[in-house]
Amino acid sequence: MTNLIDLRSDTLTRPTPDMRTAMARAEVGDDVYGEDPTVRALEERVAGLFGHEDALFTPTGSMANVLAVRTLVGPGEEVLCESSAHIARAELGAHAAYTGLTMRTWSHPRGGVDLPAVERMFAPDMGPFFVRTKAVSVENTHNFAGGTVLTLADLDALHAFTTAQGVGLHVDGARIWNAHVATGTPLSAYGARAEVMAVCLSKGLGAPVGSLVVGSAEAMAESRVWRKRMGGGMRQVGILAAAGLHALDHHVERLAEDHEHARLLAEACGVDPEQVETNIVVLERSDAAELVEAASAEGIRISTVGPRTVRLVTHLGIDREDAQRAATVLAKLTS
């Protein structure tokens, strides 16, 4: 029996032996007391990478998004986002349940910015008549749209609009590292176009746990309180932060390999590889469930993210040989 090749998600990676060594050696303290030096080092490093004042370590990207968006939007106020954004679709209503905010959405085939739609939807303060828009949120790269990257020109135009309206821009940057590697755009350039971001270490970077909120010192202080309130105050968590620091040292540039493997898979499945910008391939198939089952029978795990949508994700645990074997199997099943 050959090894199973798991392309369901880039969250499936397991810590490498070197990452485990770094975790075992981490200096730790009680992070709720602010005394974990490894967590602090990670927070300062990530804040610096994006050119923001501070960052806050969280157990999950979902919690980082909830904390980030709530620094901009309060109960009874709204955030605008794309209709298949992770915050709208896949956080199980957390923003409504915890913050009490509402969302309105625009749709874009590649998960991108539709500025005219945002301008049309935007609701300024009208007193006791309409829900007030307090933020716009975008996802870079966009998961369900197939790892698509937002252009700096689109971000610039959107940020100019939100700034002119006096509201904030939130970026769900769970895979911002992939956007950075795919385009060569400095992380600081992404940071300069957002008031607050959420970034993940537990996706393509291969850490077992961990995300960060990135923003102003004031927003992070507020988020620290809310993190504890939500049950996310962790103690000797430097063990996990060490995995994140290791990932930043060793697993960012290698994302280019994942992108290459994704293009290989796309081509095998009849998707234009030029449309695949990072590590996610989305296939629109009327036989989505059957394809997943047939691939599984051949040792290739893929998943559906909609009734007719199949997703393949490349990651640290997939080498060239795996990608080639998966491509051969999927070419046969999709032809």
Ligand SMILES: Cc1ncc(COP(=O)(O)O)c(C=O)c1O
């Ligand atoms: C774009 C995006 N944002 C946020 C998250 C949430 O991360 P977590 O699973 O750590 O809560 C994910 C998870 O896959 C994601 O794809």
